[in-house]
Amino acid sequence: MRTAAGTSSRLTAMLAAVCLLATGCIGPSGEERMPAQRLEVHSQSFQEGGEIPRQYTCDGAGISPQLAWSGAPAETQAFAILVTDPDARDYVHWVVTDIPAVATLIDEGVFGTDVGGTEGTNSGGGVGWTGPCPPSGTHRYVFSVYALDATLGLSGTPDAIALRSALQSHVLAEGQLSARYGRASS
Numbered sequence: 001m002r003t004a005a006g007t008s009s010r011l012t013a014m015l016a017a018v019c020l021l022a023t024g025c026i027g028p029s030g031e032e033r034m035p036a037q038r039l040e041v042h043s044q045s046f047q048e049g050g051e052i053p054r055q056y057t058c059d060g061a062g063i064s065p066q067l068a069w070s071g072a073p074a075e076t077q078a079f080a081i082l083v084t085d086p087d088a089r090d091y092v093h094w095v096v097t098d099i100p101a102v103a104t105l106i107d108e109g110v111f112g113t114d115v116g117g118t119e120g121t122n123s124g125g126g127v128g129w130t131g132p133c134p135p136s137g138t139h140r141y142v143f144s145v146y147a148l149d150a151t152l153g154l155s156g157t158p159d160a161i162a163l164r165s166a167l168q169s170h171v172l173a174e175g176q177l178s179a180r181y182g183r184a185s186s
Contacts, residue, residue: 039175040070041145045108052141052181058133059183064094068105072147073172076101080146081112082163085132087139092160094129095120098151120158127157138182147173 045065046052054060067081078101083094096112096119103115111128112119119128132141148170154162 037071037073037147037173039072039145039147039173041067041143041175041177042069043067043143043177043179046179048177048179050179052132052179057131057181057183060131062129062131063109064106064111064129064131066105066108067143067145067177069145069147069175070104071173071175072101075149076147076172078148078151079103079117080148080152080163080167081106081117082144082146082160083129084142084144084160085134085139086142087137088134090160092121092123093132093141094122095158095160095163097154097158097163097166101147118154118158120154120160120163123160132181134181134183136183138180140178140180143177143179145175146171 042048043066045056052065056063056065069079072079078097079099081094081096081099082092085091085093096106096117099106099112099115099117103117106112106115121127122130124130132139146167148167149172150170152163152166152170154166158166
């Protein structure tokens with residue numbers, strides 16, 4: 001026969017295990033932390049689920065789009081950005097770390113370093129933004145922004161693997177904006 005206390009303690013243990021697996025539940029010194037809050041991410045360059053204009057792609061000037069965010073917790077110390085193409089095995093288009101906490105956007109054509117951040121290595125082997133250039137069909141692009149409880153201080157030009165690893169215990173809030181681009185539709 002199950003008791004209410006036994007069921008309650010099993011439920012508590014299961015919830016703790018789920019929290020441990022979720023990003024942001026364990027802080028840098030091992031303390032438990034609530035799951036990450038939600039950041040609002042938007043762009044004047046395109047709408048959620050919309051088409052990325054040609055000027056931001058390999059078929060245009062290849063400049064970075066404007067990206068803005070809001071709703072960061074007061075204890076935010078820095079931001080990070082990761083842009084990937086999940087339809088191309090998470091091809092990385094942009095890695096920016098240690099953007100100062102006072103920043104709320106990166107303007108069109110502006111580098112992450114221009115706002116005080118550190119540009120990382122994209123999947124093309126370059127540093128900074130590389131525009132969408134799908135070999136066929138229409139691909140999805142996910143613009144992820146993370147509010148962090150500390151600057152990451154990653155050395156050199158970090159790639160997405162280094163960023164994802166460093167994010168493990170520092171995410172206070174996160175948000176995404178998704179858009180698409182197909183070369184046939186450009």
